[in-house]
Amino acid sequence: MNSTTIGKYRWRIVALLFFATTINYIDRQVLSFTVINEDFQREILGLAKNHVITAADDAQLKVLLGYVDAAFKIAYALGFLLVGWFIDRVGTRKGFSVSMIVWSVAGMVHGLVSRAAGLVGARFMLGLGEAGNFPAAVKTIAEWFPRKERSFATGIMNAGANVGVIATALAVPFIIAHLGWRASFVITGALGLVLLVCWRLWYNRPRLVKNLSAEELAYIESDPDGKEDDKPARVSWLKLFRYPQTWAFALPKFLTDCVWYFFLTWLPLFFAKNNTLDEKLDLKSVGIPFLVIYIISDLGSIFFGWLTSTFMKKGWSANKARKTTLFICGLCALPIFFAAQTNSLYVAIALIALGTAAHQGFSSNILAMVSDIFPKKATGSVTGIGGMMGGVSGALVSVYVGHIDGYMPIFIYASTAYLLALLVIHLCVPKMQQAAL
Structure with missing residues (x-):
């Protein structure tokens, strides 16, 4: 069946x-840019409003940010495991709705905190809620697309992460300048509630959509395992650990997600505080580079x-097509280490x-790979397991970066992580x- 002669509802x-x-990604990224704001720094460190930020304060803030981000990543890891399991049982429509509510409320709560302990708590709650996005998205794409289109669909979905970072880099400095740093969390957090309404209005499983x-x-269900089940499946995620296919996804997530999380959390401070660079950025100038x-x-x-x-439409097997693309992504990542050495x-x-382009290409493909190596009924749970592994590695790296002087070790690791994965x-x-479940 020619995909150009049928409807396009699946692309909606x-x-x-x-x-x-x-x-x-907007909700999770607000903190990474707000942390550059000196009013926020004084508030969280418990300093007087007229206190001049010193090098010692910067060092203390870096350690604190490491622990705060680790709290988010630990909750994200736990959330991935639990939410993936939850979505496979209650269905994508209901499971993703719960996730949106939790992360939106948590995002707005950030604007109410006044000390580090409150920030850790809000961050933990945000991690639990945000963990639902990728298990729900991967399961939705498996439900709505035949295998040969899933990589492209996943790439489009995954591109939203970058747009979220861009939107945050451009909007948050403006909001802070006009309304203060607290408003940046409240306004962006409320966006998730708008999304919730759209999700409830427009999404359902293919066989339940009248339009x-x-x-x-028929095209959506054209794969041998294409027809959806009438009821949400029940697959024990504990049993999934027995399959090498699970580890083929989970271990690469552990190896590579920490690199992406490092860029998301630490790049604003890298550009603002790194002494190697000949030019430093502040909250007003950081938007364009991002x-x-x-x-x-x-x-x-x-x-x-x-x-x-x-590649797959040309007749390549999923194995050859996906691994070839992953290899190209790994080669593109090799020069990253020089970014921590250059003065320019x-x-x-x-x-x-x-x-970051290499990471997103790699990430899109291993997310799509889940539906190659598992039936639809297990995609949410497997994605959750991989997300948990990525969250754990992200938490470890955040604590580590908070305590080291400079950034070179993590940039060296980033260069090799993808080929290793x-x-x-x-x-x-x-x-x-x-996998034969």
Whole structure:
């Protein structure tokens, strides 16, 4: 069946997932930019309003940010495991709705805190809620797309992460300048509640959507395992740990997610405080570099998703197509380490942009890989397990970066993580066969 001759309703679902991912990332990224604001720094460190920030204060803030971010990542890890399991049982529509409510309320609570302890609590709650996005999105794409289109659809959905970072970098400095740092959390947190209304109005499983044509439904269900079950499936996630396919996804998430989380959390401080660079950025000037970095990341997410789908449409096996694309992503990540050595701000921006594009391409493909190696009934749970592993590694790296002088070790690791992760995938699933649950 030719995809160009049928309906396009499934792409509306991808657009909804794209905006969900965008808002998810806006809410988590507000802190990374707000932390540059000196009024916020004084408030969280318990300093007087007229106190001049010193190098010792910067060091204390860096350690504190490491622990605060670790609280988010630990909750994110736990949330991934629990929410993936929850979504597979109650269904995507209800499970994702609960997640949106929790992360939106948590985002707004950030604007009420006045000390580090309150920030840790709000961050933990945000992590629990935000963990639902990717298990729900991956499961939705598995429900709405045949296998040959899932990489491209996942790439589009995953591109919302970069748009979220860009929107935050441009909007948060403006909000802080006019309304103060507390308003930045309240306004952005409320976006999730708008998203909730749209999700409840527009999303359902394909067979329950009246406006979906019979031709498009047949195309969606054209894979051998394409027809959806009438009831949400019940798969024990504990049993999933027995399968090498689970580790083919979970271990690469552990190896690579921490790199992405490092960029999301620490890049504003890297550009503002790193003594290696010949030019430093502040809250007013940081927006344009982030615009460049995450537009290129977006292109990487979509391009590498499209590349795998193109290979598969040419007749390549999922194994060959996906691993070839992952290898290209790994090669693109190799030069990242030089960003911590160069004196040129522009060279650092270019290298980090290439690295984040490689990560997003890699991430899109291993997310789509879940539906290659598992039936639909387990995709939420498996994605949750992988997200948990990524959250754990992200928490460890945040604490580590908070205590080290400089950033070189983590940049060196980022250069090699993706090729190492590809090796793990190949060892676990040499032929990328589907698990027989």
